[in-house]
Amino acid sequence: MIFVTVGTQIPFDRLIGAVDSWAASVGRDDVFAQVGEGAKPTRHIRSVPSLAPGDFGSRFAKADAIVGHAGMGTILGALQHGKPLIVMPRRASLGEHRNEHQLATARRFRERGLVHVAMDEEELAVLLARIDSLECLGRIGDRASEELLSTLRKFTFEG
């Protein structure tokens, strides 16, 4: 199962449309998408507007691969579950977000080699073509770095 997600806020029709067309052209019936409230209807893939937080978790756990916007919930969810992840950043210039921070997030996480990044639909098509052989680039544990945790611990318990 390929799980596609655009996060909890607004739709991202450019991503969903590209995945929908790809799935139709190669006849993939194992794609499930969370598309946001008010998204353009999909033609081929199954989709829901939103998922409860608990359902996001179980979709991540069950998926073989994840395709999403470059949001932190998506990135951390996929890495925590050790799943291959393709992200495509939302563009504020196309009305997909309020600022361009997903571009910067996508670039940084690509530099760190943690996720597969498609900057646009063309790059997405290239990655989708080999989605079954993509690897999880950087599995992470279930908690923050020890440096951060000990800083918070000291502040809280030692003042």
Place this chain on the structure above:
Amino acid sequence: MTQKVLALASPGGHFVQLTRLLPAFDGADLVVASTHPDYASAAPSARFALIPDATRWDKLALVRCAWRILRLLLRERPDVVISTGAAPGYFALRMGKWVGARTIWVDSIANVEELSLSGAKVGKFADLWLTQWEHLAAPGGPGYAGSVLS
């Protein structure tokens, strides 16, 4: 004396990041607050408080959200308030000072090029004010002390 900690964040990525910070509060009396009851399962040993969601584009929702957070703060009287964002977290830190809490802001790791708007404005109400990117740390704050990645 047991420290009482209120940990609060918006849904989605903000809350996922907050969850990754909670092991720091083992041994504290922990109250977790967010906008969906499903999030209670993220910290089974903590108490959970539901708050209304709000973004800075909906003024009425902001007022309602701030009011509910104030009531939560008055009821719980936490020693420490921590948030990763967004607007509800700003309220929690700012009003947390009114009830005498010490406050922690960990700006979302999504903010790579500059702090979030809430994160920049909350600086003067945060006793521990952190960015998750070393290059955004500055002498007058925010500081850098690692990130939610491990």
